[in-house]
Amino acid sequence: MKVSIDMTTKPEVSAHFDEATNTISYIVKDPRSDHCAIIDSVMDIDYAAGRITFDHADALIAEIEARGLTLDWIIETHVHADHLSAAPYLQERLGGKIGVGEGIKVVQETFGKVFNEGTEFQRDGSQFDVLFKDGDTYRIGTMEAVAIHTPGHTPACMVHVIGDAAFVGDTLFMPDGGSARCDFPGGDAGDLYDSIQKVLSLPDETRLFMCHDYGPNGRAIRWETTVAEQKRENIHVGGGKTRDDFIRFRTERDAQLAMPKLIIPSLQVNMRAGEIPTDKDGRQMLKVPVNGL
Numbered sequence: 001m002k003v004s005i006d007m008t009t010k011p012e013v014s015a016h017f018d019e020a021t022n023t024i025s026y027i028v029k030d031p032r033s034d035h036c037a038i039i040d041s042v043m044d045i046d047y048a049a050g051r052i053t054f055d056h057a058d059a060l061i062a063e064i065e066a067r068g069l070t071l072d073w074i075i076e077t078h079v080h081a082d083h084l085s086a087a088p089y090l091q092e093r094l095g096g097k098i099g100v101g102e103g104i105k106v107v108q109e110t111f112g113k114v115f116n117e118g119t120e121f122q123r124d125g126s127q128f129d130v131l132f133k134d135g136d137t138y139r140i141g142t143m144e145a146v147a148i149h150t151p152g153h154t155p156a157c158m159v160h161v162i163g164d165a166a167f168v169g170d171t172l173f174m175p176d177g178g179s180a181r182c183d184f185p186g187g188d189a190g191d192l193y194d195s196i197q198k199v200l201s202l203p204d205e206t207r208l209f210m211c212h213d214y215g216p217n218g219r220a221i222r223w224e225t226t227v228a229e230q231k232r233e234n235i236h237v238g239g240g241k242t243r244d245d246f247i248r249f250r251t252e253r254d255a256q257l258a259m260p261k262l263i264i265p266s267l268q269v270n271m272r273a274g275e276i277p278t279d280k281d282g283r284q285m286l287k288v289p290v291n292g293l
């Protein structure tokens with residue numbers, strides 16, 4: 001589908017890197033008003049101790065309050081498997097609507113089964129305020145944002161294009177990092193290749209903001225690149241690599257990857273829009289399905 005891109009609108013983007021999970025959260029501000037959105041927040045967990053804290057989210061809140069901004073949206077590019085979202089904590093303090101792709105329903109169906117969630121776990125995405133369909137638009141102050149469905153890594157993945165900036169989630173990593181894995185349930189390497197082509201069809205000078213960076217080969221952490229740079233240099237899809245090359249490479253590589261350290265708590269929390277599940281007595285509690293993943 002063709003989306004209309006307004007390259008003359010240049011949102012102010014502030015990045016917050018989480019060292020524990022290599023995640024980058026963003027505050028995206030309208031240059032013409034005090035309105036902003038948060039993209040992909042992080043709630044801190046010490047999984048070994050079962051302890052949750054909010055240092056990362058508090059840093060986002062402190063910046064928004066110090067700058068006197070109004071938070072319109074709390075966006076999840078997808079159901080993350082490597083960190084927990086802080087969306088409800090942010091919403092309680094700053095307001096804003098929590099939005100995710102409508103593919104969340106597929107993710108909830110899959111992992112509702114994996115975690116043997118009862119009928120009280122709704123699989124209709126109703127834990128979120130807004131479910132985006134491909135091409136849906138929404139406003140951040142005076143800016144129009146568009147959500148583009150980019151499945152492959154997960155069924156719910158969306159890239160959010162806001163003016164000349166695109167928040168790519170886990171479709172792409174920096175050019176020397178390549179792309180994200182496609183072996184989670186509902187993932188598909190061919191779909192990811194097609195989704196990446198959608199991102200690469202944006203104007204060459206579009207600023208691309210990554211959700212993760214692991215500093216390959218010892219380089220300093222980076223999170224911003226451009227469409228032109230990805231087309232030229234991305235080690236998995238750049239320089240004219242074919243769809244078949246990508247599928248072959250991605251499938252072989254994924255077979256060797258270990259599960260992300262926080263996948264078990266992340267999925268249980270993130271499929272509930274960042275709420276921690278509770279047991280029958282209302283205590284916050286996480287499960288570990290043995291040999292279930």
Ligand SMILES: [Fe+2]
Binds near residue numbers: 079082170180
């Ligand atoms: Fe991810």
